[in-house]
Amino acid sequence: MIGLDAPREAGTGNGRTAKVPYSNAPFSDAPFLAAFSASEAPMVMTDPAQADNPVVFVNDAFCRLTGYAAGDVLGRNCRFLQGPDTDPGDIARVRDAVAQGEPIRVDLLNYRKDGRPFWNAMTLTPVRDEAGTVRSYFAVLTDVTRTRQAERALVREKDGLAQDLEARNRALQTALDQQTALLHEVDHRVKNNLQVISSLVLLKARRARDTACREALRSMADRIGALSTAHRLLYAVSDVARFDLRDFAADFATDLEAGLDPDRIALSIDVEAVAVPVSMAAPLALLVHELAVNAVRHAFPDERRGRVAITARAEDEHLILDIRDDGVGLAAQPDNPEGFGRDLVGMLVRQLRGSLTFEELNPGTHAHVVLPLGTTR
């Protein structure tokens, strides 16, 4: 690509012998030639007037960069700089620019004389005479191999980081999947064991000849049933840290009603959707069970009719649970010598750090329970 006037004037070894371009220049061209020759920027000039647009000038910097001596390249087309991995698209763009007489800036993979490739950021400029005819092509080369390598290294590093991140995400997902599978397995075992325990107690109850013994065993089975209902609902929702009291109350009420004569005792349940910490689920389920069963069993002796109402709501981080009946009232209820249910209620309220008060309604009893809903235990 290049050319001062002609290759015959471009001279020997170092390319410094080319003559001043145009004879009609109003001043001496010698200083410009000297400047190009001495420049640290690799330069090359070609003459399109000659066949195959041969090199007519190169400077020392060009020779240092490419490893060619001026004598190697003068008179040859610049394509000797191309090699196996030079992008044919880039070459085509250069060829088009030359054909159009347009300047071009392009990054080319070029090859030194010894075959080592380098990245050449080249500007190629057509040089015209007063008539506008392109007299030569002038190219300035820049070795950008280091920049390109740095860019590639950066891209590789970014790819590497992205892969690391992906690998870590995969590992986390695997760990999460394993944990979820484990949780399901434990959940399954607990449910199955609750069924086994319940079956054992009920089997024994069926065989017990003594009525009191049978009753005691059945009431234990009912307590296990309340725990089972709580547990069945625990993992039914996606949020395994919360337990919805309303869902529990609905299931519990149906089980309780199944053992009632609906013409004699009417049960009404009004429980808000209160999200209860899971740690409270089991004791709370038992507490509701004991208070409700106590009302249903003991408030209506001798075929007495009446109603039992259970309400629950959340207020200021507390759960307010009320169980009212219009039965005979606590004072009239026969003292249960074992009093297990009452003891159980006291223990559960203490465990839940709450308070319990009984109020005589005349007729009936009102159990009022206040439980903190905070996450502290």
Add this chain to the structure above:
Amino acid sequence: MSPGGLRVLIVEDEAFIALELECLLEEAGHLPVGVATRSGEAIALARDLAPDVALVDIHLADGPTGVTVAQALSARPGTTVLFTTANAKRVPPDFAGAAGIVAKPYSERVIRAALAYVSGRYHGGVPTEPPDGMVLAPAP
């Protein structure tokens, strides 16, 4: 067995659960015809006994084979399959031909109600509402 009673095959590997279930079924007026603890045994018993209902756990003595059992048993005309399982997540979306799931731990009430429902729906009894503790299979 009472007039509305069903002949029930229990497919369950936990002996106490199976035994209690038998007592409960008798109490509710049904006839437990057999207990299978493995999948092959369940399929053979169903062939010999032609039960009206099979209560099938998913985890049996030979692994999570209850789904296969449900497929085989529900293919028999006249047999309705109900899963009784603590592992409802293992039930495939089409319920493997089963009519529904009774989730463990269940109460006696839910078993009674589920069988009353099956009796009314599939075996000429009095139609009832599906019980709340039972998940019905999607409509085919």
